[in-house]
Amino acid sequence: MELREMIYKRKSVRSYTDERVDEATLHKIRDFSCGLKHLYSDIKVHSEIVGRESIRCILPWTTPQLIAIFSEEKEGYLENVGFMFQQLDLYLQSLGIGVCWLGMGRPGKEMVKSKDGMKFVMLLAFGHPKGDALRGDVSEFKRHSLSDISDKEDARLEPARLAPSSVNSQPWYFTHEGEAIHLYCAMKGLLKVKMLTDMNRIDVGIALAHIYVANPLTFGFYKANEVKNVNGYGYIGSFTV
Ligand SMILES: Cc1cc2nc3c(=O)[nH]c(=O)nc-3n(C[C@H](O)[C@H](O)[C@H](O)COP(=O)(O)O)c2cc1C
Structure with a gap:
């Protein structure tokens, strides 16, 4: 399905299997991440796929893998992160992978320190959904x-x-x-x-x-x-x- 179609069907997925997303799909995700359109092209942004064990999170649900997002802290960096990584959210859903923005978690201290002065901003949890990863239609929003x-x-x-x-x-x-x-x-x-x-x-x-x-x-x-x-x-x- 095209990215644009996902806007009308996507939902936050909070129930996942324990199966990890395979290397070929992770490769696609990394490739797509490199081509995300910036809202502000002068703001440096970094993302990486991390294992659950390197994340601190108090939620009752979890995924084996997450995407950790870091950014230079410049005017507009938060809007820029939302703008860029929602494109990735829609892409993941178009691959049949469940995804949820995760404000209630953060990487451990070591990972946050090692990012070239960039600030940790947000996590995206993703994985194989248990049940439906999409909505039937717009009336469900x-x-x-x-x-x-x-x-x-x-x-x-x-x-x-x-x-x-x-x-x-x-x-x-x-x-x-x-x-x-x-x-x-x-x-x-x-x-x-x-x-x-x-x-x-x-x-x-x-x-x-x-x-x-x-x-x-x-x-x-x-x-x-x-x-x-x-x-x-x-x-x-x-x-x-
Ligand atoms: C920036 C951001 C942070 C979020 N953080 C969490 C979170 O910590 N835990 C959670 O279960 N959902 C989180 N969500 C998901 C929202 O609750 C969800 O997008 C909203 O309720 C609308 O539902 P939908 O995404 O299924 O359309 C977050 C969403 C955004 C955009």
Whole structure:
């Protein structure tokens, strides 16, 4: 199945067999990882496939293998990681492999130290699913409606609407201005000190990846000089499709 089709069928898989993914498939995964499109091309990113034994995680479910993601810590690096590795998430699902973003785990100290100054950002758990790795159709997604996530109902945003996010928070909001669509992220915290959380910045990168995968030839991303304020949200970037 094509990557784009996976947007409408994918789901987070949390039940896996103990069987490891074979070397030929791992090779494909590494190859695909090398070609991931960056949101910010100047940010260095590194990923590697690691065994369960090198990960500390308190979840009740597990997989024999995971992907550990590291990045230079520059402006936009979290959105960049979400954007890049959601492409890999869709690719894994297209191979029939189950996958789940995993915020509640991290590699052991030694691995984190040895990455050339890059910061550990996130894990992707993957493996052979027990049961279905895909949804039957779009009605099985629990998501806000298009009119909840945008200043106007725009079918071009459907791929972003279906994107996965940490605790299904769906922190994205879109506004329109001519051809441009501006992306915002919900801020959290006390009334006076509201800020964007790291997880939510990854989430909005993931939503952008779905827009890119649905429009690979026309997608263009940039930072606008001036955008209107949206109460409770921070500006992330703008795109055309
Ligand atoms: C950045 C990020 C972190 C996540 N961390 C976890 C996690 O630690 N444990 C977990 O079970 N699911 C995790 N998820 C999966 C979300 O809970 C899931 O994407 C969301 O509930 C929507 O469900 P779906 O992916 O099946 O469409 C994470 C998702 C994202 C995008």
